[in-house]
Amino acid sequence: MPSRTPDTTSLTSWVAEATRAPSMHNAQPWQFHYLAADGVLSLRLDPRRSMPQTDPSARGMHLGCGAALFNLRVAAAHAGWEPQVRLLPDAVDEAALALITFAEPGERDDIADLYPAIGRRHTSREPFSDEPVPEALLDGLRGAALAEGARLDLPDDWQVQAVLDLVWDAEHAEELSPAVREEIARWTAVTDSARPEGIPLYALGPRAYDGRAPVRDFAGGRRVEGRGSAVFEQSPCLAVLGTREDTKEDWLRAGQAMERVLLQATQDGLATSLNSQALEWPELRWALRDPESATGYPQMVIRLGYGPEAPATPRRSVSDVLVIT
Template sequence: MSERTPDPPSITSWVADATTAPSMHNAQPWLFRHTQADGVLTMRMDPARAMPHTDPSTRGLHIGCGAALFNLRVAAARAGWEPDIRLLPDPADPETLAVITFAPSDGDDDLAGLYPALRRRHTSREPFTGEGVPEEVLDGLRGAALAEGARLDVAGAWQVEALLDLVRDAERAEELAPGVREEIARWTTGSPAERPEGIPAESLGPGRYDGRAPVRDFTAGRRVEGHRSAVFEQTPCLAVLGTRDDGREDWLRAGQAMERVLLQATLDGLATSLNSQALEWPQLRWAVRDPSSTAGHPQMLIRLGYGPEVPATPRRPVSEVLVLA
């Protein structure tokens, strides 16, 4: 193994950082393999964590894996390494999402500067204060999306109303889809002591007693011990992350853009939550897009604001997701 190749402890550490990324229902649908002889790190999807009812195209799975890939880039940059990434390198093997090699570098200060946010960023399903997000902060988040080839469109007042209507339509569609409800239940039962994935009860957030924030109700009519209700903000700050095209590579890039936005928002002192409900239904997804935006394909709805710190959701041990060969 060349001294110009990262050693196994470095790779292990970077993959641990990568797995702090968000994913649909915290399913953590990624697998890594590092070949020490040539220094190649391969990232693959874990098909056992796909959701055929909620995410039949695997668009959401790709976005989660893209977010993990971005975290890997941040961790490597902090350590003084530059990753060379080939997305979807083998058309005959769709489960291989990326092949990565590393070269020493002076580091990417912009990427490395995001590192402190990796383990501070948590999806919040709690009420936000309703305090407005300053325009200069929103401009920085728009720039973060652009840096990854995506676009972040912050919704104006009328767009917020339209987005909330679409989320409510998706909630009604979900109520009539037993397969979707079963998948949600699969990933939202149990505790961190019992399983290192999914969303435990303490991270589900309260039920919405009042307010209009688009926070998904993961209880789906189930009784959850200790589940409470709360008043959410009346005028949520919502942004749509979108891309110009809509193929598998675009989804991976959207995941990287999403995570860059979330990490920057964390450094800016914001709380964030993700909502893909309306995007999971093709008949609703097209209506989410801002017709004036150059991003014709919405990939994620992001809620931004100021709120309490929330605990991290569980993560699989690195030994389960990384093979050192």
């Protein structure tokens, strides 16, 4: 009796959920190819979405694709399938990130419970309240990262200040680099548009009038009509997601861990935002390492807290990212 494979309608819906993942500057650097007869889905980097100035190693692209891969796993598990993933299947083809096949599960995977959070998770650039995040929730987020082979460290007060100092150093370095500013501007709309990628005007958030939250200002000093200012939190709750090593496989695992943490946080009623600014400068990324942590390589800074629901940002159509043969 032949084994079952997912039909193309189901597979297309899972890829649609995958594309809701966050990515650096919302560039959405993923491509999918489904061999329907074999039931094999491949995930690849989209080279058209590279950022040679801010992401020359493509580490950020790998993180975004890893996040999309985790969403796909959740969607498939929710539909009653067990996704089986092989990372970096071709040593020669650097754009080939993963091969995914699907089986009928023997036991239900708990990640299926995260499915409702996929559509609700959005990056927030709004102020959060000063209400502390309960330790029980933070423990759960640490567990989510560990389940995907990464680690989530919660810096104490003096370490938070060190992280903020590095983010501010990155902001200053950005200001002094026209090439970096130009690349960021490519992915940032200062007027509303129908672009299916990048960061639209409505998602920029207010300018920081006061506060210490590391919220990146993608306006880059450009005047945006109607954009207000706000006071952000003085004691931001920050987490640093990291891995022991720094290979491409680690980046993909970190992306999956990042999305698992974000979905769990969303399910727990938390707002989240991501900041890779200091990680885009090698010397600052190295300084972000905590020598007392088992995490050798920081991959993302995550801000957690209680705040207003953030708007969804645009996504490319599934027909633009998925090929079925």
